[in-house]
Amino acid sequence: MAKVVSIKRGLWEQLYLPELVRGVGITLKHFFVNTFGSKEIVTVRYPEEKREYPPRFRGVHRLMKREDGSVRCVACMMCSTICPAQCIYIVAGERGDGTAIEKVPVSFDIDELICVVCGMCVEACPCDAIRMDTGRHYPPVDRRDQAFMQKEDLLAAGGPNVAVQGGAGPDWRESYRPLGSDRQIYDREGKLAKQIKGS
Amino acid sequence: MTDTEKNPELASFTVDGKPLSAPKGSNLLDAMVAHGIEISYFCYHPGLSVVAQCRQCLVEIKGQPKLAPACQSIVMPGMEVISSSEKVLAARRQMLEFTLVNHPIDCPICDKAGECALQRQYMDWDAKGSRIDHAKVRKGKKVDLGPRIVLDQERCILCTRCVRFCAEIAKSPQLTISQRGNHSLLTTPPGHRLDNPYSLNTVDICPVGALTDKDFRFQVRVWNLSATLSVCNGCASGCLCEIHHFRNKIYRLVPRRLVDVNLNWMCDYGRSTYKAQASDRLTLPRVEGKDASFEDALARAAGKLGSLEGEARAGIGLVLGADLANEDAFVATRLGLEFLAGAQLYLAAEPDTSEGDAILRSADPNPNRRGVSACARGKLRSAADLARDLSEGKLRVLYVLSDKLHLPPEALEKLRGLELVAVQASHPGELVKRANVVLPACVWEEVDGTVTSAAGRTSRMRAAVTPPGAAKPHWEILVRLARRLGLTLDYATPRAIFDALRVEVEELKGAEWGKDLPPQLLRFAGSRG
Numbered sequence: 001m002a003k004v005v006s007i008k009r010g011l012w013e014q015l016y017l018p019e020l021v022r023g024v025g026i027t028l029k030h031f032f033v034n035t036f037g038s039k040e041i042v043t044v045r046y047p048e049e050k051r052e053y054p055p056r057f058r059g060v061h062r063l064m065k066r067e068d069g070s071v072r073c074v075a076c077m078m079c080s081t082i083c084p085a086q087c088i089y090i091v092a093g094e095r096g097d098g099t100a101i102e103k104v105p106v107s108f109d110i111d112e113l114i115c116v117v118c119g120m121c122v123e124a125c126p127c128d129a130i131r132m133d134t135g136r137h138y139p140p141v142d143r144r145d146q147a148f149m150q151k152e153d154l155l156a157a158g159g160p161n162v163a164v165q166g167g168a169g170p171d172w173r174e175s176y177r178p179l180g181s182d183r184q185i186y187d188r189e190g191k192l193a194k195q196i197k198g199s
Numbered sequence: 200m201t202d203t204e205k206n207p208e209l210a211s212f213t214v215d216g217k218p219l220s221a222p223k224g225s226n227l228l229d230a231m232v233a234h235g236i237e238i239s240y241f242c243y244h245p246g247l248s249v250v251a252q253c254r255q256c257l258v259e260i261k262g263q264p265k266l267a268p269a270c271q272s273i274v275m276p277g278m279e280v281i282s283s284s285e286k287v288l289a290a291r292r293q294m295l296e297f298t299l300v301n302h303p304i305d306c307p308i309c310d311k312a313g314e315c316a317l318q319r320q321y322m323d324w325d326a327k328g329s330r331i332d333h334a335k336v337r338k339g340k341k342v343d344l345g346p347r348i349v350l351d352q353e354r355c356i357l358c359t360r361c362v363r364f365c366a367e368i369a370k371s372p373q374l375t376i377s378q379r380g381n382h383s384l385l386t387t388p389p390g391h392r393l394d395n396p397y398s399l400n401t402v403d404i405c406p407v408g409a410l411t412d413k414d415f416r417f418q419v420r421v422w423n424l425s426a427t428l429s430v431c432n433g434c435a436s437g438c439l440c441e442i443h444h445f446r447n448k449i450y451r452l453v454p455r456r457l458v459d460v461n462l463n464w465m466c467d468y469g470r471s472t473y474k475a476q477a478s479d480r481l482t483l484p485r486v487e488g489k490d491a492s493f494e495d496a497l498a499r500a501a502g503k504l505g506s507l508e509g510e511a512r513a514g515i516g517l518v519l520g521a522d523l524a525n526e527d528a529f530v531a532t533r534l535g536l537e538f539l540a541g542a543q544l545y546l547a548a549e550p551d552t553s554e555g556d557a558i559l560r561s562a563d564p565n566p567n568r569r570g571v572s573a574c575a576r577g578k579l580r581s582a583a584d585l586a587r588d589l590s591e592g593k594l595r596v597l598y599v600l601s602d603k604l605h606l607p608p609e610a611l612e613k614l615r616g617l618e619l620v621a622v623q624a625s626h627p628g629e630l631v632k633r634a635n636v637v638l639p640a641c642v643w644e645e646v647d648g649t650v651t652s653a654a655g656r657t658s659r660m661r662a663a664v665t666p667p668g669a670a671k672p673h674w675e676i677l678v679r680l681a682r683r684l685g686l687t688l689d690y691a692t693p694r695a696i697f698d699a700l701r702v703e704v705e706e707l708k709g710a711e712w713g714k715d716l717p718p719q720l721l722r723f724a725g726s727r728g
Contacts, residue, residue, distance in 0.1 A: 074307060075308070075417070076307035076308055076420075077423070078307065081420065081422065081423070092417040092418070094417065100340065102308060102340065102341060103308040
């Protein structure tokens with residue numbers, strides 16, 4: 001059973017008018033504080049003003065490049081396999097230029113409207129080819145087909161990758177650093193941004 | 200009473216103390232696998248000779264001082280086998296590590312990944328980081344072995360299954376291992392190419408991704424594929440096969456073991472037949488060369504067929520293709536013999552080829568000549584008779600249910616003089632070009648039904664993909680046509696037709712419809728390696 005609570009009001013409150021004036025006063029106080037600026041304001045004036053996103057914010061996808069500018073992706077379909085929204089469509093083909101790299105994506109489409117921005121594709125990628133670190137939102141679209149990002153769009157935002165082509169090789173133990181050792185943080189353009197001292 | 204007392208042909212032995220029995224003289228590895236005991240192996244294959252090359256199935260046998268490969272041991276009464284002791288597992292782990300020394304581990308781009316025996320064994324038995332700190336031996340990548348196969352020599356683990364297959368089953372020794380030790384590599388002998396008509400079986404039996412099919416290479420990852428069990432329609436042998444498909448597209452056909460027909464194998468031609476399903480199909484009905492609705496096309500055909508009564512019906516020619524399913528042939532026969540009584544029935548069949556061999560392939564390229572003939576109960580005449588009847592002007596209407604009717608040019612010319620030429624076909628052709636009414640039909644990958652092989656074995660086809668456009672199974676088009684003609688030929692499913700034909704057709708009395716198996720996602724089917 002619901003409990004009925006009756007509020008006891010004193011004479012001052014029952015007079016109504018003084019309380020009304022007090023309420024208008026609170027409203028006016030906020031009006032002036034917000035109009036003439038204060039550090040206490042928690043909202044931002046979007047879109048003129050934008051909030052800084054945390055460094056691991058997941059934005060729109062991009063595809064990374066090799067040293068020679070070609071796509072890093074080898075069309076292994078790990079991202080499209082793990083994608084819970086099934087929004088990645090890859091068609092694989094032969095690279096066919098005589099290099100050791102055999103397989104490349106002929107087309108690489110991501111349906112950004114279906115994407116749930118979970119970042120699993122980035123986790124699954126064995127080549128560090130797909131990233132979501134552009135820091136951008138997906139822009140609004142007018143037509144359904146514009147929501148597909150194609151290989152060219154994804155590559156346009158991609159930069160070169162700092163990973164060693166083909167892995168570190170048989171001497172990987174020499175260059176392998178365990179957890180807790182010194183680390184370097186690179187920014188989106190691939191420049192050294194931060195040096196972290198190990199524990 | 201134990202198994203061995205009941206059946207003196209059985210020998211009883213123990214594996215890890217568990218009492219088992221197997222036929223005397225049978226292979227120990229086979230017997231262990233048959234009893235569900237997990238054991239790792241690469242080089243052993245039930246259809247090939249034993250070489251004990253990979254040393255991956257080592258077991259301890261009481262009374263023998265050294266570990267013995269299970270694949271090379273014979274089950275003997277009272278044998279005590281130890282398959283899970285520390286010593287055995289350590290030996291297998293070391294062999295696996297040894298096998299992996301030069302393997303490139305390029306699973307992300309390897310077409311075998313997901314059904315690879317090496318991948319599975321590593322995950323099941325070892326799953327440890329590499330201890331190798333010297334460079335891997337580099338060998339040939341993307342070696343073109345033949346018209347259908349590409350070899351990656353680095354991935355090869357030298358199990359020699361493919362070498363033995365070519366020598367023993369395909370009877371054309373086109374593969375060999377050259378060089379020695381660390382530098383051993385699989386290759387073709389000088390002046391040879393891997394081009395025997397069974398070469399793609401080597402891709403199936405390769406435990407790793409060394410041999411890859413050019414058609415399948417890079418097309419799809421195997422864990423995305425679903426398998427639908429069906430029968431190959433490439434010839435009259437009726438090999439059991441799996442149709443592997445993903446997002447309504449067929450990617451490959453692979454054999455499924457059927458003991459007295461195809462064992463573990465399938466011919467290259469049979470495997471390539473899936474390509475016709477997706478290429479150049481008829482998708483819309485046509486009337487006089489213009490796209491039309493099914494109802495309009497059926498109305499046109501039914502109008503002409505229905506106008507012929509009594510004696511005039513002798514001018515109706517109904518052609519059944521030898522590639523029809525039994526169900527299609529049964530409905531067509533009922534239509535021709537009962538409702539259009541007096542109509543002429545013909546069989547359109549591809550002529551015998553020289554491609555037949557003693558291994559699997561039949562010289563008869565028609566998958567269901569026997570079944571169609573049985574359903575028509577001896578009323579079928581040959582395509583040569585049809586050509587003669589056409590040139591003599593005996594026919595007024597021709598209704599064809601097949602892509603396989605190849606008429607000589609002068610008979611094709613005679614078609615112009617007919618009152619109606621209606622064709623149910625899946626692909627365009629000479630006949631379709633000349634037809635007044637074209638009705639798009641399904642191919643075998645898209646229908647449920649049965650076919651009867653030359654040996655008389657009736658097997659079940661299961662639909663793997665949906666037909667393109669408005670294409671429908673032959674039987675369904677016939678049932679709708681019959682409805683237009685005001686006839687009662689009401690079958691709702693191929694199963695209903697099969698139940699009827701099993702009663703009426705003497706030769707197919709013992710046939711079974713078989714289980715309705717839904718497509719199985721290979722991801723959950725376990726490794727096929």
